[in-house]
Amino acid sequence: MTGVRVAGVGLTHFGSHPERTGRDLFAEAALNAREDAGVPLEDVEQLNVGNFAGSLLEGQGHTAPLLAEAAGLDCPATRYEEACASAGVAVREAVRTVRSGEADVVLAGGMERMTNNDTPETTEALAIAADELYEIRAGVTFPGAYALMATAYAEAFGVDEDTLKTDLANVASKNHDNALPNEYAQYQREISVEQALDAPPVAEPLGLFDCCPVTDGASAVVLVSEEYAAANELSADVAVVGTGQGTDRMALQDREYLARTPAADDAAAMAYDDAGIDAADVDLAEVHDCFTIAEVLAIESLGFYEPGEGLGAARRGETRADGDLPINLSGGLKAKGHPVGATGGSQIAEMTRLLRGDHPNSDAVADAEVGVTHNAGGTVASAVVHVLEVAE
């Protein structure tokens, strides 16, 4: 099995770009990634692209050949759809392809165009990540599902409502702070804990600032074999050393736990085993904070905190940029933005920049060697975890 290196990463600005087509967004990210990698077009042997709801939001299915063409690629191309974990799965399958020796160079990433729709349409499109019969027809929205998890969490661990809301507001405030210098982020502005607490309710106990925004954007990473990187004298000092994936029951009501995310536990265990590390080895993580409570559940599933103890991590400062274990130095989905089908690839791109030292927040993790990404689909019926390391 050959090792996998990240040769280059590319992103579009994450934000409101309603006039830009999905094909244009992805073409920009892919161009940026190829330029960063210094890999010629003809060497790309495969395209793995994530996209969640283009069929609804852009009226466009059969996404992969369209995006291959947009990126100038002439190679096998496949779209992966696993809700918000679509690009995470696309990257994971690219890692497995390179490791197997099937290809030396795979371009992986994702794209979502969302703000060309109004809020009700977008809410409806996002809800299809839930169980149509048993959740959507019972009025469950995406924020509503995470709100249910938040109330179940508070009940399971004896947390009062004020503490719950305040601790979650600290997650939002932290991630906005992290996004401040990130030129790709949708919201490069601070919000205070008080502002977050005063925001209008979306699905109680979650308010507007507990929710990630609706975002247009694309991500791309060029993954290459160690041998290809060496033979072509590429600057590719970040390696993907672990990959894992987990699955849970689709509907919250059918899960063993309402306040935990075992699919992410499974994905983390698989990825850590693959990388030969454990949770204590991790220096920083990019996690799927589609809602503030999701970051709490993520850092517990990743083994950084026992169940019930992750809630106060941001308030205590432990997961802030100057804390022991910085979480979401990119700004996370909350402040960097969440173009659903692009997010898993964006996490790999941001982690690579953080570890290479060319991210505006790299100084916060100057000695870091091991970073983890956590990408979740729906209410974590799907989860993908990757371990990235600075190569020797």
Next chain:
Amino acid sequence: MSDAGFDEWLHAFAADEGYYVECENGHGHLPPRRVCPDCGSTEFAEEPLPETGTVAAVTTVHVPAPSFQADAPYDTVVAEFGAVRLTGVVDAEPGAVEIGDAVEPDVGASETTGDDVLVLRPL
């Protein structure tokens, strides 16, 4: 368009004959179900659902999907009914139920679309 298995299950609540399906090893699920995801069993029998359940999680939805636009704000809850949990819209003022409250299931209608909806009514 009907959804075989689900529609019969939902409408049984209107006759106070709510049920779930149980595999031969006692794992409870909701239909349609051919294989038990807990044990792989393919033998199922319908079992009567307890008449009341207990709220395990609750949210008040202020920003709904278009199909619930006229219903908002409304409460959605997940409630424990013995071997299974149910998710439904609360048939009461928003904020009226808390975790631990008892609820009973029934068939109601979305104020927006008129479609049948599983409602859970506080006792």
